[in-house]
Amino acid sequence: MKLCDEYRIPLVPRGAGTSTIGQVLPIYSSIILDMNDMKEVIEIDDKWVKVTPSVKILRTLDYLRRRGKELRVYPSSFYIATLGGYIAGGDVGIGSFQYGYHFDNNGINSVRVLGVTGKYTLNGKDTLAVAQAAGTTGVITEAELAIIDYEDWKDQLIRLNDLEEVVKILKKLGEFRSKIRRITVEDYEALSLVGKDRLDKVGKWNVIVASTLSFGEEVNLRFLDELAFAAIYVTMSKLTKFKDYFYEVRLLSLDSFLRVVKQVKEALNSNVLIHGDVMTLRGEIIIYTVFISDKSNFEIIDSIMLKEGIPFEIHSIEVNDRVDEEYRLELMKKYKRIMDPHNILNPGKLRL
Incomplete structure (x- = not known):
């Protein structure tokens, strides 16, 4: 030196x-x-x-x-x-x-x-x-x-039909933070890929909770620890059939997550995959939200982000x-x- x-x-x-x-x-x-x-x-x-x-x-x-x-x-x-x-x-x-x-x-x-x-x-x-x-x-x-x-954390799957239910249950889980090791949110498209041959049934929206308490159906998804945060989009690059694979990440509050993801899904449906790692930053529940799709679709995604006042991209x-x-x-x-x-x-x- x-x-x-x-x-x-x-x-x-x-x-x-x-x-x-x-x-x-x-x-x-x-x-x-x-x-x-x-x-x-x-x-x-x-x-x-x-x-x-x-x-x-x-x-x-x-x-x-x-x-x-x-x-x-x-x-x-x-x-x-x-x-x-x-x-x-x-x-x-x-x-x-x-x-x-x-x-x-x-x-x-x-x-x-x-x-x-x-x-x-x-x-x-x-x-x-x-x-x-x-x-x-x-x-x-x-x-x-x-x-x-x-502690002996048990992975549990909660299947849900819409985003409003997802946000509602995340708010509820926030009351048990000390007993919950991690939470991820997966849409049907994302979980059906990473959970193939591991899950009998996948919901339209899925909340996966690792906890000592009982919140949902116990499943063996220990492999999800290796798919958290940045690892998910590296893994998805090998699993998806997108010809021009691309991803973006945003840190979203629960309200922003609901508004943005709802619009993105309405615009692209199954042509976009959503993965979210739920965390607590300065006392607030924040979702590390990954959008995965063909690169051409990100003009739509970015326009929704800008309309909602979320231009920040965390990778620098x-x-x-x-x-x-x-x-x-x-x-x-x-x-x-x-x-x-x-x-x-x-x-x-x-x-x-």
Whole structure:
């Protein structure tokens, strides 16, 4: 790092590279610092697990579950992703209905970071300078992440006839947030593809709940953990028969979800697939809504979005366009100036 700083050579720390938005794809000619062969450390107490960034999430989950624990929130790419990469680039995942972003509500207790100007240990709110910063504020060398007791979550299917019923039941499920690990919403077209040979019957609309409580018909859909969030549209690219496969994602409130999806379905019917991961952001139920169709149909979808005042598209290689809270962005900028004054760490990803 000192040598790169002296000669102003860009340096990009890289984990497993499982992100779908290009955080570790260099904008400038760079040296790539592969973190995968770093020494692995996993240590646990009642509330936290201490790890080095190279540790695979799947290995951590196996370690924790043997001890009756699991990560509070983890990504759908858990079987290939590293924890350092998830901290630096991820935000939501399995458990986000209960807890929101993985770094919210003290999700990261502490993080040790190597900057160009030295070594730093960040605690509490200061850890938000590193979370979701794509390695622009320093190279993670160790972190303490929140863990919870492992429970035997049962996947349950609730079949519904219309979107109004979907929104109504999601509001009801919000009253049981602490007992619900995750919720997904699938239209008939999406679930009949991913659930083929696994389900006898698929509804027009389907709400799938992982919970210790009883809400619907118990089904064996553990594979859905691997199809959450970004994984669904990667998987669907192989399953659908769309000739010019394309997708867009929007974060929608329950009311916006009802209005937008209803119009999109009326316009395109079975020519669009809808998948939604339900999460809680700052106390509000938000649906990470994926629209999947032929690319030509997105003029219609985008026109509906614009009419409803929803132009925001969450995929951007620049951190500034993804961080949705100004104070977190300002914290990243503050520590960027402290740790990397010459902007050699993943330059071009954080606008100062």
